Amino acid sequence: MDLAHALDGLDAHPWASVSHAYGPAEDLPGLLRALAAGGEQADEALAELYSCILHQGSVYTASADAVPYLARIAAAGCGTVEVLGLLGGLAESEGEWDGERGGGGEGPPAPVRAAVVGQLPLLLPLLADGSAGVRQAAAWAVGQTRAVEPALPALRRRWASETDPVVRGELLTALGRLDRSGAAAEAGPLLGEDTPAPLRLAAVLAGLDAGEPWTGAHHAAVLALLPADPVAADRYDLDRREPLRAITEELLLRETPADRDAAYALLDRALRDERPEVRAEAVWAADHACQLSRSAPRRLLPALAQLVADPDVVHLLGNLGPAAAEAAPGLAARAAQAEDGPADEALAALVLVAPRTAAPLLARALGRRPRALEAAAGQRAPDDAPFPFDPALLAAVRARLTAGQLGGNEHHQLFRLVRQWGRAAAPALPELCAVLPHRPEAAAAVAAVAVDGPAAERDRAAAALREVPGSVAAARALYDLTGDPEALLGVLADRLVAGPYAVAEAARAAADLGPGALSLAPALRAALSAGGAPDTSPVLEADLAVADALWRITGDAAEVVPILDGVLRRADDGAWFDRTAVRAARVAALLGPAARPLTARLDGLLADRVKAPAAVLALLAVADGAALDRGRLAEAALRAAETESDLRGAGEALAALGTTALDDGQRRRLADLAGRDRRIVGGCFAGAGIRDDEALRALLAAVAGG
Numbered sequence: 001m002d003l004a005h006a007l008d009g010l011d012a013h014p015w016a017s018v019s020h021a022y023g024p025a026e027d028l029p030g031l032l033r034a035l036a037a038g039g040e041q042a043d044e045a046l047a048e049l050y051s052c053i054l055h056q057g058s059v060y061t062a063s064a065d066a067v068p069y070l071a072r073i074a075a076a077g078c079g080t081v082e083v084l085g086l087l088g089g090l091a092e093s094e095g096e097w098d099g100e101r102g103g104g105g106e107g108p109p110a111p112v113r114a115a116v117v118g119q120l121p122l123l124l125p126l127l128a129d130g131s132a133g134v135r136q137a138a139a140w141a142v143g144q145t146r147a148v149e150p151a152l153p154a155l156r157r158r159w160a161s162e163t164d165p166v167v168r169g170e171l172l173t174a175l176g177r178l179d180r181s182g183a184a185a186e187a188g189p190l191l192g193e194d195t196p197a198p199l200r201l202a203a204v205l206a207g208l209d210a211g212e213p214w215t216g217a218h219h220a221a222v223l224a225l226l227p228a229d230p231v232a233a234d235r236y237d238l239d240r241r242e243p244l245r246a247i248t249e250e251l252l253l254r255e256t257p258a259d260r261d262a263a264y265a266l267l268d269r270a271l272r273d274e275r276p277e278v279r280a281e282a283v284w285a286a287d288h289a290c291q292l293s294r295s296a297p298r299r300l301l302p303a304l305a306q307l308v309a310d311p312d313v314v315h316l317l318g319n320l321g322p323a324a325a326e327a328a329p330g331l332a333a334r335a336a337q338a339e340d341g342p343a344d345e346a347l348a349a350l351v352l353v354a355p356r357t358a359a360p361l362l363a364r365a366l367g368r369r370p371r372a373l374e375a376a377a378g379q380r381a382p383d384d385a386p387f388p389f390d391p392a393l394l395a396a397v398r399a400r401l402t403a404g405q406l407g408g409n410e411h412h413q414l415f416r417l418v419r420q421w422g423r424a425a426a427p428a429l430p431e432l433c434a435v436l437p438h439r440p441e442a443a444a445a446v447a448a449v450a451v452d453g454p455a456a457e458r459d460r461a462a463a464a465l466r467e468v469p470g471s472v473a474a475a476r477a478l479y480d481l482t483g484d485p486e487a488l489l490g491v492l493a494d495r496l497v498a499g500p501y502a503v504a505e506a507a508r509a510a511a512d513l514g515p516g517a518l519s520l521a522p523a524l525r526a527a528l529s530a531g532g533a534p535d536t537s538p539v540l541e542a543d544l545a546v547a548d549a550l551w552r553i554t555g556d557a558a559e560v561v562p563i564l565d566g567v568l569r570r571a572d573d574g575a576w577f578d579r580t581a582v583r584a585a586r587v588a589a590l591l592g593p594a595a596r597p598l599t600a601r602l603d604g605l606l607a608d609r610v611k612a613p614a615a616v617l618a619l620l621a622v623a624d625g626a627a628l629d630r631g632r633l634a635e636a637a638l639r640a641a642e643t644e645s646d647l648r649g650a651g652e653a654l655a656a657l658g659t660t661a662l663d664d665g666q667r668r669r670l671a672d673l674a675g676r677d678r679r680i681v682g683g684c685f686a687g688a689g690i691r692d693d694e695a696l697r698a699l700l701a702a703v704a705g706g
Contacts, residue, residue, distance in 0.1 A: 421449075488509065
């Protein structure tokens with residue numbers, strides 16, 4: 001292809017009629033022209049093209065229109081390797097965005113992949129280019145087309161003559177995309193140590209992709225490749241740039257005992273390797289294994305427990321929580337002996353693994369252990385397991401409260417500890433009262449320690465709370481302590497005219513007062529958003545909080561149901577409002593049969609897997625039981641659980657339905673969710689996913705057994 005003709009027709013193309021990630025594609029001619037020109041401007045143009053026609057893996061109507069020009073540019077020898085990489089990514093994409101919809105519609109990727117297939121006459125000759133880099137990139141792009149004819153014969157011809165091991169590895173991978181069993185047959189003899197590492201790795205992966213049994217030869221080949229990350233550095237398949245992690249995942253997702261054993265044997269050997277770089281790969285893969293598999297922690301802990309000097313292992317052990325109890329002695333020793341940074345990391349993990357063991361160690365160096373305090377009382381702290389009370393730790397908390405300068409969120413975390421301990425933390429009342437004027441968020445802790453104390457303590461706490469005017473937290477704590485709502489009602493009345501965030505806060509506090517907040521009913525009604533106001537999450541959340549408050553205060557369904565109906569209708573406009581719709585359904589459930597006019601609206605939520613569990617619970621409370629199709633409700637809840645859309649809600653919904661609502665197939669699916677090795681919760685962050693999976697498994701097991 002002559003570069004002079006690569007851009008023929010570019011300016012005449014109707015680019016304004018197609019869209020990319022940022023709107024009409026009128027800028028593509030300039031980008032394609034800059035790409036063809038080469039030099040620094042070509043690099044910038046390529047980056048822009050990735051951003052707009054292959055944005056985070058998504059393709060668009062303009063993506064297909066750009067493909068012919070990209071293929072001609074590559075064939076003309078201008079930035080061929082880089083442009084082939086883009087073409088392969090376009091063919092690989094599994095999602096297509098229809099720009100005419102204005103956002104949000106995923107459909108089949110056929111048009112873009114078909115456009116790349118249409119350019120194979122230009123791309124296939126590049127498999128025989130004089131440059132190994134071009135041949136590798138061409139193999140990647142051609143393989144991504146999945147076009148058995150004519151791509152497979154061309155790949156086989158090149159495979160028969162190619163000598164470069166990196167290119168042969170890419171060719172084997174491409175062959176596997178078009179002919180898995182054929183690629184596996186080629187891969188079998190390539191597992192030995194005489195095969196160059198890039199090709200041997202491709203052979204291992206080809207066997208996995210074809211579903212071939214895992215053998216001792218595969219095991220030995222992977223161990224001999226370690227550390228494997230450098231071997232995969234030049235691969236185009238980004239998901240497999242970390243081979244040990246990818247191989248572990250593929251074995252675990254087969255969900256057979258033999259394949260799990262194979263994955264754990266591989267990881268155990270790698271974790272015990274003397275080379276730090278091998279252990280680093282193994283720890284990352286082990287972390288992923290623990291997120292995927294419920295049996296992984298038990299199988300890998302003996303090796304992991306020996307590596308508590310590794311910060312990544314320490315973090316993983318913390319994520320595992322009590323399941324990592326075997327490692328607690330090592331973590332405690334490191335927390336007591338290491339320098340502040342490593343000691344803090346070890347103690348943070350110990351807090352989650354064995355909190356009673358961690359408490360005295362945290363007390364000894366509270367001001368120097370921010371990660372450990374975060375684990376005990378911050379966002380990483382389990383909601384259902386308050387940190388245990390320890391007298392020495394209380395003394396350390398009191399000392400910190402008088403220290404003056406508290407870093408970051410430390411004051412919030414100290415207050416949370418005290419609040420959880422309640423009356424046991426009563427000695428800290430003087431320090432809490434002293435910081436209260438500067439830190440109104442201490443109010444809940446003040447009430448928690450004083451509410452069950454002698455009259456003198458309660459009076460002292462109440463006096464301190466009255467010295468913090470205008471604070472919802474202080475007024476609420478004063479009410480909890482004295483039962484007198486006067487100050488709280490005054491503060492809430494002021495907040496109800498201060499914008500949607502303040503309205504939501506005030507309405508939620510008013511709801512907790514119930515009929516005692518009747519005087520606020522007119523102000524709550526006035527705080528509802530006006531017709532025609534733009535719908536935003538804060539506005540909808542404020543309206544929802546007002547509806548909840550009015551119901552708890554007045555019990556007037558005739559007033560509340562239209563508000564809930566409006567919130568549900570407006571929240572149906574996009575994914576940004578999904579959680580608002582879920583909360584609205586839960587408020588509707590509180591009304592019971594009084595919310596029956598919302599039945600059709602709630603029923604419409606069942607098709608949305610995020611909203612379905614809350615809709616199930618609401619319909620069980622609201623709708624005519626005789627008219628409910630409980631099997632349909634069970635199906636909606638099961639789909640939400642199986643797709644990880646709302647796991648907690650799905651568990652609650654299935655528990656409310658009971659197994660009598662399930663048919664035999666649904667009961668088998670429920671039993672699988674509860675009993676299988678693969679976790680329901682994927683992509684765990686900071687251990688929350690592992691904890692959530694364990695809690696959900698217990699709940700579903702109880703439902704299945706009930």
